[in-house]
Structure formats: C-alpha cells, structure tokens
Amino acid sequence: xxxxxxxxxxxxxxxxxxxxxxxxxxxxxxxxxxxxxxxxxxxxxxxxxxxxxxxxxxxxxxxxxxxxxxxxxxxxxxxxxxxxxxxxxxxxxxxxxxxxxxxxxxxxxxxxxxxxxxxxxxxxxxxxxxxxxxxxxxxxxxxxxxxxxxxxxxxxxxxxxxxxxxxxxxxxxxxxxxxxxxxxxxxxxxxxxxxxxxxxxxxxxxxxxxxxxxxxxxxxxxxxxxxxxxxxxxxxxxxxxxxxxxxxxxxxxxxxxxxxxxxxxxxxxxxxxxxxxxxxxxxxxxxxxxxxxxxxxxxxxxxxxxxxxxxxxxxxxxxxxxxxxxxxxxxxxxxxxxxxxxxxxxxxxxxxxxxxxxxxxxxxxxxxxxxxxxxxxxxxxxxxxxxxxxxxxxxxxxxxxxxxxxxxxxxxxxxxxxxxxxxxxxxxxxxxxxxxxxxxxxxxxxxxxxxxxxxxxxxxxxxxxxxxxxxxxxxxxxxxxxxxxxxxxxxxxxxxxxxxxxxxxx
Amino acid sequence: xxxxxxxxxxxxxxxxxxxxxxxxxxxxxxxxxxxxxxxxxxxxxxxxxxxxxxxxxxxxxxxxxxxxxxxxxxxxxxxxxxxxxxxxxxxxxxxxxxxxxxxxxxxxxxxxxxxxxxxxxxxxxxxxxxxxxxxxxxxxxxxxxxxxxxxxxxxxxxxxxxxxxxxxxxxxxxxxxxxxxxxxxxxxxxxxxxxxxxxxxxxxxxxxxxxxxxxxxxxxxxxxxxxxxxxxxxxxxxxxxxxxxxxxxxxxxxxxxxxxxxxxxxxxxxxxxxxxxxxxxxxxxxxxxxxxxxxxxxxxxxxxxxxxxxxxxxx
Numbered sequence: 155x156x157x158x159x160x161x162x163x164x165x166x167x168x169x170x171x172x173x174x175x176x177x178x179x180x181x182x183x184x185x186x187x188x189x190x191x192x193x194x195x196x197x198x199x200x201x202x203x204x205x206x207x208x209x210x211x212x213x214x215x216x217x218x219x220x221x222x223x224x225x226x227x228x229x230x231x232x233x234x235x236x237x238x239x240x241x242x243x244x245x246x247x248x249x250x251x252x253x254x255x256x257x258x259x260x261x262x263x264x265x266x267x268x269x270x271x272x273x274x275x276x277x278x279x280x281x282x283x284x285x286x287x288x289x290x291x292x293x294x295x296x297x298x299x300x301x302x303x304x305x306x307x308x309x310x311x312x313x314x315x316x317x318x319x320x321x322x323x324x325x326x327x328x329x330x331x332x333x334x335x336x337x338x339x340x341x342x343x344x345x346x347x348x349x350x351x352x353x354x355x356x357x358x359x360x361x362x363x364x365x366x367x368x369x370x371x372x373x374x375x376x377x378x379x380x381x382x383x384x385x386x387x388x389x390x391x392x393x394x395x396x397x398x399x400x401x402x403x404x405x406x407x408x409x410x411x412x413x414x415x416x417x418x419x420x421x422x423x424x425x426x427x428x429x430x431x432x433x434x435x436x437x438x439x440x441x442x443x444x445x446x447x448x449x450x451x452x453x454x455x456x457x458x459x460x461x462x463x464x465x466x467x468x469x470x471x472x473x474x475x476x477x478x479x480x481x482x483x484x485x486x487x488x489x490x491x492x493x494x495x496x497x498x499x500x501x502x503x504x505x506x507x508x509x510x511x512x513x514x515x516x517x518x519x520x521x522x523x524x525x526x527x528x529x530x531x532x533x534x535x536x537x538x539x540x541x542x543x544x545x546x547x548x549x550x551x552x553x554x555x556x557x558x559x560x561x562x563x564x565x566x567x568x569x570x571x572x573x574x575x576x577x578x579x580x581x582x583x584x585x586x587x588x589x590x591x592x593x594x595x596x597x598x599x600x601x602x603x604x605x606x607x608x609x610x611x612x613x614x615x616x617x618x619x620x621x622x623x624x625x626x627x628x629x630x631x632x633x634x635x636x637x638x639x640x641x642x643x644x645x646x647x648x649x650x651x652x653x654x655x656x657x658x659x660x
Numbered sequence: 661x662x663x664x665x666x667x668x669x670x671x672x673x674x675x676x677x678x679x680x681x682x683x684x685x686x687x688x689x690x691x692x693x694x695x696x697x698x699x700x701x702x703x704x705x706x707x708x709x710x711x712x713x714x715x716x717x718x719x720x721x722x723x724x725x726x727x728x729x730x731x732x733x734x735x736x737x738x739x740x741x742x743x744x745x746x747x748x749x750x751x752x753x754x755x756x757x758x759x760x761x762x763x764x765x766x767x768x769x770x771x772x773x774x775x776x777x778x779x780x781x782x783x784x785x786x787x788x789x790x791x792x793x794x795x796x797x798x799x800x801x802x803x804x805x806x807x808x809x810x811x812x813x814x815x816x817x818x819x820x821x822x823x824x825x826x827x828x829x830x831x832x833x834x835x836x837x838x839x840x841x842x843x844x845x846x847x848x849x850x851x852x853x854x855x856x857x858x859x860x861x862x863x864x865x866x867x868x869x870x871x872x873x874x875x876x877x878x879x880x881x882x883x884x885x886x887x888x889x890x891x892x893x894x895x896x897x898x899x900x901x902x903x904x905x906x907x908x909x910x911x912x913x914x915x916x917x918x919x920x921x922x923x924x925x926x927x928x929x930x931x932x933x934x935x936x937x938x939x940x941x942x943x944x945x946x947x948x949x950x951x952x953x954x955x956x957x958x959x960x961x962x963x964x965x966x967x968x969x970x971x972x973x974x975x
Contacts, residue, residue, distance in 0.1 A: 207933075217699060547692020
C-alpha cells in the first residue's frame with residue numbers, strides 16, 4: 155500500500171516564504187522554555203496532529219496506512235502485534251507455538267479480554283473473524299491467509315491455524331488487518347464506529363476534521379497513560395506547524411523536513427527522527443524499451459548521488475536494494491550502485507542510447523525536490539528527463555494498473571513487500587525466475603534466519619539487475635511537546651501505539 | 661415584474677440542469693477510480709471489479725446520471741461512496757463553518773470598501789485619498805494564501821491572540837471559540853475582497869459626484885458631502901449590490917483555499933479532499949449545491965436591480 159498522497163495539498167513556495175518570516179520573527183520573540191513540568195497526569199488529554207485522515211474507519215474493507223496507523227493496537231487488536239522495530243510479539247494471544255514443520259500454529263488467548271461493548275473474547279470469535287477473511291475476498295488481508303486451510307478452536311482459550319505449506323510471512327500478516335479479532339455476530343457499522351478490544355474506545359469521528367479516543371476502563375492489559383487522545387487531521391503542512399506553535403497540539407507528526415527548524419526547540423518542542431520502511435522508489439518500467447536493457451537502468455542509478463539527494467530532501471537514509479533496514483533480509487548493498495556519472499555515460503554509449511529522453515510520472519503531492527534533482531542528475535549524463543506530475547488517482551490508473559510509464563516515483567510504505575519484485579505482473583514488470591524461486595523458498599522455509607538469508611540473496615540479485623532505484627529510506631520527524639513521554643519514535647507511519655504515552659500538565 | 665421573475669427563474673433552472681450535466685461529465689473524464697483507491701495497491705482486479713459493482717460504477721453513464729438527477733429532484737443528494745454518509749448531511753455539517761465564514765468575510769469586505777471607497781473618491785487628488793487608492797490596489801493584488809500566512813504569523817504565532825488553525829470540535833456549542841477561529845480566515849478573505857470592492861465603490865462614487873442630481877442638491881444649499889450622501893449613495897448602493905453578487909463566487913473560491921490553509925472543516929476543504937479521493941457522488945453534490953448557490957445570488961441581484969432601477973423596468 156502507498157501512503158495516500160491525494161490528501162496533501164502542498165504549497166512549497168508559500169510555505170517557504172512563511173517559514174522565512176516565521177523564523178525571522180521567532181528570532182526576536184522566542185520565549186524561554188517553561189519550568190519543568192510535574193508528574194504525568196492520568197486524566198490528561200493528549201492532542202495529536204496527523205497529516206493523513208482515513209477515508210472511513212472500516213479497517214476490514216478499506217486499505218491505507220492512515221487507518222491502520224491509528225486503529226490497530228489502540229482500538230483493535232490481533233493475536234499478535236509488532237514493535238516499532240518490526241519484531242512480532244504476543245498481543246491477544248498470551249502465547250503461541252509453531253509446529254516444527256511450520257504447518258500448525260497454536261495460540262493461547264489471554265484471560266479476561268472484553269470487547270468495548272462488554273462482550274467477552276473467546277476462541278470462537280477468532281475462528282469466526284479469521285474465517286470471514288479467508289472466505290470473503292473483499293476483506294483486506296484475504297490473500298495473506300491463502301495458505302491457511304483451517305481455523306479451529308479446540309477449547310475456549312485455544313486457536314489452531316492449519317496451513318497447507320509453511321508461510322514465513324503468516325505471523326507478520328496477522329499483525330495487520332488480516333489478524334484483527336472482532337466480536338462474532340457484532341453489527342457495529344465499522345465505517346463510522348468501532349468495537350474492539352484495545353486500550354482505547356473510539357469516542358467520536360468528525361469526518362474531515364479528526365477523531366477522539368477515550369481510555370477503555372475495562373482493558374485487559376495495562377491501562378492507557380492518558381484519559382483521552384484528541385486527533386486532528388491537518389493536511390496542510392504549514393497549518394500543522396502553526397497549530398503546534400499556537401499551543402493547540404502536544405505532538406505533531408509527520409513534520410516536513412523543510413519546516414522542522416520552526417519547531418525545533420520552540421515552545422518546548424523537541425524533534426525525533428524515526429526509522430521507517432518507506433522506500434522512496436524510482437521505478438523503471440522493466441518491460442519497456444530502452445529500460446529493458448540492464449545497462450540503461452544501471453546508468454541511471456550510477457548518475458544519482460544518493461547522499462546529495464537525501465540532503466536536498468532533508469531526511470532519510472540510503473538504501474541500495476529492495477529491502478530496508480527494518481525488514482528481514484536487509485544487507486548493505488551500497489557497492490552495487492556507487493555514484494559514478496562517467497561510468498554511466500560509458501554504459502549508455504555501450505547500449506547505443508546517447509540521445510535518451512525519458513518521462514518521470516510522479517504523484518504531484520510529493521513536491522518537486524526529487525524530480526528537480528533527478529532532472530539535473532540525468533542531464534549530467536546526457537539523459538533528458540521530462541517530469542509529469544499527476545494526481546494519485548491518475549497514478550494508480552496509468553502507472554499502477556495500466557503500466558503506461560517510463561519512470562515513476564512513489565513511496566512504498568508497506569513493510570516486507572519484497573514480493574513485488576517476485577511478481578512479474580506488478581507494475582515494475584521485473585521478471586526473474588531465480589528471484590521468484592528464492593522468494594518462494596524463503597517464504598516456505600520454517601527457520602526465520604534461513605528465510606532471511608534467502609531473502610538477502612534474492613535482494614542482491616534484484617539490486618544487481620537494477621530493477622529499480624531506491625532513492626532513500628524515509629524518516630518520520632515528530633515534534634513532541636513538553637510533558638509528553640513515551641511517544642513512539644520508529645515505524646509510526648504504520649502504527650502509533652498510544653497506550654504508553656503520558657502527559658504531565660504544568 | 662412577476663413575468664420577469666418567472667422568466668429569470670426558468671433561466672436559473674435551465675442553468676442548473678446544464679451545470680449538473682457538465683459536472684457529471686467532467687468528473688467522469690477525470691482519470692482515477694474510487695474503487696481502485698478503496699482497494700489500494702494490494703487489491704486484486706477481481707476485488708476492484710466487485711467494489712465497482714457494489715458502487716454501481718459499472719452501469720452505463722446515462723443511467724448513473726438519471727439516477728443521480730432523479731434523486732436530486734426528490735431532494736436526495738445521495739450517499740458518499742467512501743464513507744456511506746449522506747451528501748446532504750455532510751454539506752449541512754460543513755456549511756456551519758463555511759457559511760459563517762463567508763458572511764464574516766463579506767462583512768469585513770464591506771466595512772473596508774464602503775467607508776474607504778467613498779472617502780477616497782471624495783478626497784480625490786489629496787494625499788489621503790491617493791494613499792487609500794494606492795494601498796487598495798496593492799492589497800487587491802495580494803494572493804489570499806499569502807495574506808493568510810502573514811496574518812497567522814503575526815496574530816497567532818507571534819502575538820498569540822487568535823488560534824492559527826482549526827475549528828473547535830464542539831462546534832457552535834462553544835460560540836466564542838468558534839467565532840475566534842473564524843476571525844483570521846474571514847479577515848484574510850475580507851481584506852483581499854474588500855480591497856477589490858473598494859475600487860468599485862470609489863469609481864461608482866466618482867460617477868455619482870458628477871451626476872446632475874448631486875449638483876442640484878449642492879446648489880440647493882447642501883454641502884457637497886451631504887448631497888452625495890443623500891442623493892448619490894443610493895445609486896452607488898445599486899452598483900455595490902451587483903459587484904457583491906459577483907464577489908460571492910470569489911468568496912466561495914477563496915474559502916476552498918483558506919479552509920485548507922486554516923485547517924477548517926468546511927465545504928471547501930471537503931471538496932478538495934473528495935476530489936482527491938474520487939468520491940464522485942460527494943463531489944457532484946457539493947459542486948451542484950455551490951453552483952446553485954452562486955446562480956441563486958445572481959437571480960436575487962437581478963431581481964433587486966429590476967425593482968430598484970426604474971430604467972430596467974421598461975426594458
């Protein structure tokens with residue numbers, strides 16, 4: 155899934171002017187930070203500013219990072235969940251066991267779990283929910299349970315999943331929408347309301363504005379640190395910064411790198427930079443001439459000075475292969491495409507492509523930094539790059555569905571999505587039988603380390619084939635206000651666990 | 661008069677019908693598919709096809725149009741494809757931000773335009789009259805977004821007097837908070853629109869100064885200003901009504917931009933969001949209501965004109 159960028163009207167030029175004025179004015183009026191605040195107040199309300207609003211709240215039918223980010227772990231829970239470092243840990247299942255052949259998963263449910271409406275969680279709720287995902291193809295996560303052949307409840311506290319072949323990704327899939335547990339037979343309208351087991355209940359949702367979470371007093375685990383969380387969706391980046399500066403937010407994420415100096419150290423805000431699995435992917439249409447020639451693809455990659463690009467973007471880390479540092483199978487592949495414009499020109503000459511002209515299709519939300527850099531970098535090796543900024547809906551249709559493009563740029567935010575390079579029908583059009591075999595083997599391997607080694611092997615082949623370029627791995631900048639502790643730092647574009655956050659009121 | 665009103669009303673209905681067909685067609689030409697957006701990039705073609713079917717997107721276009729317009733005639737604007745909420749309900753909710761914002765902006769515009777416009781006309785050729793004229797020309801050229809940014813930086817970020825963005829979650833049940841959050845956005849639109857309106861007021865006043873009835877008034881012992889206020893301003897008022905009618909469209913457009921800048925949950929922001937997510941039923945309803953509103957203002961302005969101006973009555 156991609157982050158839905160249609161929600162981000164971006165006015166970089168205006169923001170720049172306002173930023174300059176604000177910095178100039180702030181210089182003469184900045185107030186000294188207030189005295190240290192007291193103890194965490196369990197009755198406090200945390201005010202959180204986010205950029206991306208979910209289209210609706212139906213996490214079972216609507217895909218998108220925004221919906222998972224706020225509802226999973228806070229309102230809905232699965233048998234397992236994942237940490238900020240993407241490690242899988244127990245959640246509604248206090249314990250789980252995987253058989254040696256990798257074909258049977260046995261989960262033991264935690265005690266005393268109740269749904270927000272008071273219903274008790276039993277194994278039959280899990281069986282019913284998981285069978286729905288398996289049987290209804292319109293439910294998100296349906297494909298992820300393809301290898302599950304049966305879901306059984308031998309007793310009230312035990313759930314057993316039976317597979318037809320080992321699936322290294324199954325547990326991870328269960329940390330997402332596919333693994334969330336709903337109350338059997340519940341008729342809550344999930345588009346606008348929720349009935350989960352999480353530490354917060356969904357109190358209200360004002361479409362186009364924000365939502366409020368309230369602490370669930372009968373929560374089975376440790377109670378949430380604040381009594382409520384008021385989430386405001388602020389699609390305009392500058393408006394978000396203003397909201398933090400005028401005191402109407404305790405936390406703001408994600409802050410645009412170019413606006414971050416306005417918040418750093420101002421009004422008690424400190425900035426955190428969090429790791430993500432956002433892969434800023436420069437996709438090559440591997441099926442289309444002249445990009446079906448590996449020399450052309452390599453030349454384009456060698457023309458890019460990744461460190462300079464990251465400096466221009468303002469946040470990020472280098473990534474030279476398809477797997478980011480937080481995912482299994484990561485290794486440093488920087489030797490594969492070092493910045494070397496001279497070699498790039500030689501390669502183009504060898505390929506007979508000295509007057510190359512290409513088009514970059516990019517969702518307009520991403521702004522101009524990346525495309526401007528690429529135009530100049532490619533110009534240096536004699537490649538003329540035209541930029542075609544389009545709306546995200548158009549991108550989905552032209553690039554993603556119809557594969558009508560040369561180069562494309564999009565942030566692929568989903569963790570563990572290496573499979574896209576093992577799928578010749580994906581919009582990259584990358585078709586390599588060896589990679590597909592290695593990937594299938596990695597998924598069917600029971601041992602996690604062995605699986606990661608196979609993935610690393612496949613990733614190196616993809617990188618050496620120059621199937622795409624990974625311009626950088628994204629970073630999330632979060633402005634955390636005074637008195638706030640425990641706000642997560644990493645992976646918060648896919649999951650913000652708010653249960654441990656506390657707020658001290660002055 | 662009644663015949664004129666009826667003819668004009670028929671024109672309004674025809675205009676609205678043409679607009680509805682245009683809105684419907686243009687939205688269908690836009691690339692991008694709401695079903696695809698719902699399914700996301702992990703959605704299979706079968707899944708997308710099923711969503712399209714559920715939403716009725718696989719029916720012929722004319723059928724979709726007739727179903728929509730039939731609903732509108734019966735007073736049903738439809739339900740959102742994405743959220744399942746009713747278009748009318750959402751419009752009503754968001755109008756509670758946008759309509760007060762528009763009225764406040766109009767008020768600010770009038771408070772700036774009328775006194776200063778008349779003043780700059782009466783004091784033409786003197787330093788203060790020229791100053792008003794120059795400043796208004798400069799202000800009218802300022803982009804709304806930039807004006808908003810500057811006001812926010814000054815009054816919210818630096819001085820901390822007013823909220824920089826947002827609308828209270830409690831809405832108008834906390835009227836003071838709601839009003840405070842509309843002050844900066846209304847000022848932003850109002851100043852720019854007011855500066856434009858000022859120039860119309862100024863030229864209309866200048867014209868009035870030269871009219872016979874003002875001169876006659878002056879000859880009968882009134883001061884020039886008294887004559888202008890008693891006899892000239894009513895005719896100036898007429899042109900202000902006309903121009904303000906035109907400016908409603910400007911204010912609506914300004915609201916779309918300003919609601920994004922100030923993060924106000926109004927119709928403008930809703931429209932921008934819904935276009936992006938291809939929630940066509942929602943966008944159709946929003947555009948139709950906005951178009952209807954602007955057409956209605958034009959209708960009212962024409963009627964007012966017709967009843968005030970004796971020269972038009974004979975026509």
